[in-house]
Amino acid sequence: MEAIWDGLVEAFRLIFRGDGELFSIAGRSLLVSGSATALAMLVGVPLGYLLGRARFPARTLILAAVGTGMGMPPVVAGLVIWLLLVRSGPFGGFELIYTKQAMIIAQFLIATPLVIAFTAASIQALPARLPDLLTVLGAGRLRTLWLLAREARLGLLAAVMAGFGAVVSEVGASMAVGGNLVGDTRVLTTAIVTETSRADTERAIAYGLVLLAMAFAIVAVLTVVQQRSPR
């Protein structure tokens, strides 16, 4: 009990003292997971839109694959990306292994199925005739997509939250492809692993608190936006 209390006190001290390492690691988590989520939205939203709207033979199969992707343990995504990017792997020449880019790629792989699934579900919930209506009213392709996205914004916000929440809190893939390098690829989750194994409980707790606070802040902002938007 005392260890927990001391840990918390020390953790808060680290946070409020503005510990440089803590904030650079937190910033890195935000950068890596934020980028991965943004890319996942960029790719996942159009794909989710297609899956939600179009009817084609392979659709069910793809939806099943997406569902499987959602359930894939992050560490498996990490393993796959590691095998691809490692020097002896097919894309080793790009020298991306143990970089933030590699982490972004792995987290992108984790977040994209979530984004696709959430987008497809929210697009499917829209009235089937809506795209036709916008076309007929004279909205161009991009305008139509924009208006549909606005219409499905609650679902899309859920997609952002699910995607970001999944990647910012994942360890396995970040550890495998990022290498947990100090000052380079160490993010909050992998730092927690390191500090735990080094028995620096205070730091581990501080990182955990920051991670929680960050996830909470982002989800809270998005939830407020979501709740405020009129239906």
Place this chain on the structure above:
Amino acid sequence: MPLARRLLVLFAVCALALTAACGGSDDEPGTIILATTTSTYDSGLLDELVPRFEERTGVTVKVIAVGTGAALRMAGEGNADVVLVHAPEAEAPYVASGDLVGGRLVMTNDFVVVGPPDDPAAAASAPDLPAALTAIAAGGRFVSRGDDSGTHKRELALWATAGIDPAGLSREETGQGMGATLTIASERRAYTLTDRATYLALRDVLDLAVVVEGDARLLNVYHAYLVNPDRHDGVAAKQAEAFVAFLLEPATQGLIGRFRVEEFGRSLFTPAVESPVGGG
């Protein structure tokens, strides 16, 4: 499809921006991947040494801490440039195959058997190491790394010298690093084999005492090897050589010898120049 093309362009722009934001790899000073063991890493020694090397040469060192088995395999497959490990028997095949070259002794320290301070198996009073292990086998619980690390390999070798089949023991494998394994042993009031450096570094938060030490069979030998650039593409051979040379420099060796001496009142590592097995 103008839309698809526009999205593609957007994607490319974002990817570029990201690459820029994360800092692309500069070709000149270069980057090397050092595959090493978690025990080496958890002691904090590399945090002390690597920045000095990086500052001096401009070469970035990516320290990937995994079990010895994994570190050797990584290096053996050309996925690293340098490897720093402590399991001579496991190193041998890679040296024989020519995947690892230029092996040098960097430092030594020793393994110790630690256990609950009250020593329920009375291992500390055993006349020698095999007898102590026999006592633990009879009257104690043992926690093993179980991760194919150098420490794990050594542990298995020690059971063999004592003529004990570890499969029949009250023995648990954590599959985790040394720090985590020590914590688990402490919590479960069990014995375990650890390198002294990690143990000393974590001693304050552990409820574990040294039970057996000083046996010649407990010597822990750290070798550095270069990944053979003739056998593997993309190896930064020059930078890797420079790193090994750096490890062996008198100044670095001095740092290794003095590492955290003030904190623990004794050195965690013995530099190669003073080591009982001699410089190599």
Place this chain on the structure above:
Amino acid sequence: MEARFEGVRFAYGDHPVLDVPELRFAEGRVTALLGPNGSGKSPLLRLLAGLERPAAGRVLVGGNPAPAARDSVAYAFQEAVFLSGTLRANLDLALRLRGLSPSARRSRLDEAATACGVAHLLDRPANRLSGGEAQRANLARALSLRAPLTLLDEPLAGFDERGRGQMLAELPALLRRFAGTTVLVTHDRDEALRLAEDLVLLREGRLRAAGPRREVFAAPPDPETAAFLGYTLVPTDAGLAGVAPGGLRPGPGDFTLSLHVEQVVDLVACVEVAGRSGGRRIAVEFPSDHPLPAPGEQVTVSAPTGMVVTFTKPAPEPVDRPSRASVA
């Protein structure tokens, strides 16, 4: 704005939906596409709007292949679909997408909303309107565009009986005021006759007849079409004859037949006498002051020649019959 179909074939996958060799919607006219469910009315409307592309042939709107320039077509779907937000925002979006200035949008919006009776609903969320309100709002959105070509898919669906009656009365004036060339889809003969000047009859994706409603109505090309238009089919020696709705009267006349009475229903304003002739069920309206037959009796009924169409052969196979028609 004139629209025409030239050799148009259209299919959903392998399933042929429309085959229209030639069809013209004349400038300024209101045309009803009439046909049973699944006859291809809505696909025809979607082709006109450019929402579907023909597999073969051309759909020309104002002389150019569909889709026409966006501000030339207004389209009200059968189901009223709105974006989230108020009705005003929805109506405004439609006008904004046409690039109208804010002041023009406001006046157009108010005008159409008032005319369609939804002005009091403008600040309500569009997705919470009742069936009839939503349908009126849907119409207001299409009419506010004042498009040269206005397409209405079942404009009276979604109304209750009373609302439908009102709308049926208001719609012709609204169309005159706001719509240019109008094509509306309906499966109801009565609606078509009340709203449209020209009729296009569709069955199984093929044109059965097209032209001014009187012409189409006077000369159904085959028994099925005649039946759809409300004709009573009567067997004759040569084959089949069709008697226009209301054409049969009690007593002998130009075209006489004998009816075996099965049922007599008093509808107060008149009496419906139903029975069989040559195996076909036939219903005749008797004036309520006329002596009524009893079930089981034989009664003579007749129609004037002008209201009888004869089909010399049994129903020809629709496939063999090239459908060629032009409206007005």
